[in-house]
Amino acid sequence: MSEQVSRFGVTELEELPEDLRERVGVIAGKSGFVPNIFRALGRRPAELRAFLDYHDALMERSDGLSKAERELVVVATSGANHCTYCVVAHGAILRIRSKDPQLADRVSSNPWQVELDERGRAIVDLALALSQDSALFGEPDLAAARDAGLTEDEIWDVGAITALFAMSNRLAHLTALRPNDEFYGMGR
Amino acid sequence: MSEQVSRFGVTELEELPEDLRERVGVIAGKSGFVPNIFRALGRRPAELRAFLDYHDALMERSDGLSKAERELVVVATSGANHCTYCVVAHGAILRIRSKDPQLADRVSSNPWQVELDERGRAIVDLALALSQDSALFGEPDLAAARDAGLTEDEIWDVGAITALFAMSNRLAHLTALRPNDEFYGMGR
Amino acid sequence: MSEQVSRFGVTELEELPEDLRERVGVIAGKSGFVPNIFRALGRRPAELRAFLDYHDALMERSDGLSKAERELVVVATSGANHCTYCVVAHGAILRIRSKDPQLADRVSSNPWQVELDERGRAIVDLALALSQDSALFGEPDLAAARDAGLTEDEIWDVGAITALFAMSNRLAHLTALRPNDEFYGMGR
Amino acid sequence: MSEQVSRFGVTELEELPEDLRERVGVIAGKSGFVPNIFRALGRRPAELRAFLDYHDALMERSDGLSKAERELVVVATSGANHCTYCVVAHGAILRIRSKDPQLADRVSSNPWQVELDERGRAIVDLALALSQDSALFGEPDLAAARDAGLTEDEIWDVGAITALFAMSNRLAHLTALRPNDEFYGMGR
């Protein structure tokens, strides 16, 4: 089988504009490798820049959902969307952030029925409702989230992260994006 | 019926950080009103900023797809996703950019069968394949697009716009976003 | 793009049997044009006659649902069925009968979540239940309609109109029926 | 279990307006019983009249499809729509018209894969395409029918019968219509 990372080729760190080279360099420094999503999106620096900005605005936010909960939304919706890159890469991050080596595999294989505490369940239910059949998303979905104690800001977080990964999942499907080898074993 | 613009309230132009106030102000100046998506996303300036950057990177790009073709992707996928805000707002823009007062209604009501020329059909087919059942998106979809003469860069455009509006549609469903009254009649 | 009205050709007013020529002539007189559905079905006068009879029995009935509510059922189910002809033609009639220039676009783009008053919501929910996954239609759907105050006769109306347009939508898909230009702008 | 024929009650032969009493009486005379669909629709004579006219125009037509082929369309689409009344009642008629006591059970349980000759397969494929996901119905469906030798008039027949039973199936689901006992054993 081929080792192709993206159907549209990759742009290596040193080929990126300076601001992106620096920014992705910091991530690569921490992880020890450049996540393939950045190599694939590097083909279009303006889009990579906006992607990073959107990602950081939602995934690095300190208020509201915990970091692990943010990754829970990503892994649940990416599992439902059958997005291999996001399941493998964010599965790794979820293992690390949740300190639970099994959670990602259980969430991604069946987000609808994975056993979670009440708050986790409410987060995942809300995310799936918006991710999967979004034309039907409505007041009952919001009411269930509020009943489980989610604040308006937390609901926005769940919804906006779900929306961002509706995009990311499709970018990964578009490019047939290959997860970096390193992700598979992280946090196990 | 209520006149609510967004489930999470709105942020008016004058409440936005200066850079966004200026940027959205330019759009409002041209259109004669502030599109409601900006009033809804203004609640989170960092997210609105990234959204605008992503939007402009894809929708204002001068290479590849024409401006009308970019809107065609938006209206087709938003129709399939049953996103009222995007159908109404981008339907208006498509009417203007295509100089065809009927195209938007026909595309949004049935993107799968609307009569288009070969290139238009290929663009919409590619967009729907990635938008709707994205886990199945694969080489045959790309091959069909290439057969119709789309370049790699145009295929990326179609795919990336589809992905962006997979996100936008879900933000609109999350917020129950109401289209501005002005959009309904524009370009008819 | 072609200007084809129906895949199976059209029959003009003067080619119809006398009773139909007169009957469709009255409609054409009021609207200022012959709606394309009659030109398409004219190929088979006996079927056109039965279609008109069925249509009038349900859409011109004075008891029960208001005229606007009848069109609401048509636009909601035709939107869910992605029937361009019915969305455009009956969208026009709904705009006129509801005196609301936006309602049709909002109903047709997302009938599941369009904001309606309680009675309107109950009508549309009942119609969608029967239209979309009709094998599951059952007592809970009827109970919800009754709870919202619909009478047995009104429930029949909603159900029978939904059924009639399950047929009409398929006739329009069969013939790739093109809406008359006049419908697009009516009542805006 | 209840013996209820229709959720909305029934109208007996003698309660019908004279023209319908006579017309349904002829059918009852031939079958030996009044098919329940007429007892259920009798609640609204104008609708029953239009229904009978439409039904006769399509099911009793002498050109084009054979009588058995017309029933094949009905049983295939009613099976796919899980309509018990139409499967049982028209299954009986199909057994009689095809002189094949097994065909109806095989068609209704799996219309997609039931073994048929080439013409029968083309008829059922066309009917299912229009019945099930009608927004996707398009030129390839028509081309396949033409390749199997169906004329334009036969294609119209298949499409129009499919459309009529999209309506009938929903009327039966609306009323929870009970098949007459007699239908179950006819033609076996």
Added chain:
Amino acid sequence: MSEQVSRFGVTELEELPEDLRERVGVIAGKSGFVPNIFRALGRRPAELRAFLDYHDALMERSDGLSKAERELVVVATSGANHCTYCVVAHGAILRIRSKDPQLADRVSSNPWQVELDERGRAIVDLALALSQDSALFGEPDLAAARDAGLTEDEIWDVGAITALFAMSNRLAHLTALRPNDEFYGMGR
């Protein structure tokens, strides 16, 4: 049309290993014919043996569900799965065991809405939930079954029979298995 029993040919009674010849012989003795499923699976004696063991363990069990209720589960899920062999063969057995000549046709054509008593409805609902969209199967499905009075052992029965026929239905679809002529008329 062909008289093919299975896409992979059949193995007749006398070709089976002795234990299977005897065992299937007993069944054939009682029915008067060898059900085609055994002729098709005979190609792989070890699989036929395991199939018979599994089948008997669940369908001949004396505790818990009645024999008729076991067949109700089979016919309901096989109807939903559009499995002609199982609908026809187990429909016959259901007619005999329930002493109701109509029940099988009504259950198989629309298991979701067929009128049943409360216990029957609970059994069928549980079976359909596990059969159709099994990733969503969860506590609410079990709670509904318990509310209707099903014991844990009866719930296991319904679930395990549903699972067994998820397998059987696929074996029948794999082999395009033809029901024996005798089944069609049994118990009518």
Added chain:
Amino acid sequence: MSEQVSRFGVTELEELPEDLRERVGVIAGKSGFVPNIFRALGRRPAELRAFLDYHDALMERSDGLSKAERELVVVATSGANHCTYCVVAHGAILRIRSKDPQLADRVSSNPWQVELDERGRAIVDLALALSQDSALFGEPDLAAARDAGLTEDEIWDVGAITALFAMSNRLAHLTALRPNDEFYGMGR
């Protein structure tokens, strides 16, 4: 979160009838633990016995598909069915048998598009066709498998394993079966 292994409790090795105790004991000896499926099914020894027989007849067969290919079928269809137990447990076995630590995660997250060689792709396509929408399974699915060089016996293997795990997946969903901790890390 609970540590519940099965909704219906578990039966430990020493509580099983002697033949099963010995047979499952051998497996436990090799793996170092008793796979939870056996502890859950032990509640019904006759069913566990048939399950083991069926499993061995198909998964331990020496002709035809390789052992790794048999697990490929299991992981692909269990991924499509969102069955956590089977994805985790058979994912571990696939890692070991394929000597590829990444294959299971890639297959289970998106079996439709995972990159495989031609034979692997044909095996998975056949399995998914039968697993997912089995009413549509037909000659074109078989023809594609034969074109890729699969023999009739290999096609039977793929089909029968798919069928067996249509059952297993539902047993796991029924019992909310928890994968043993050991499976998560095996073969990585």
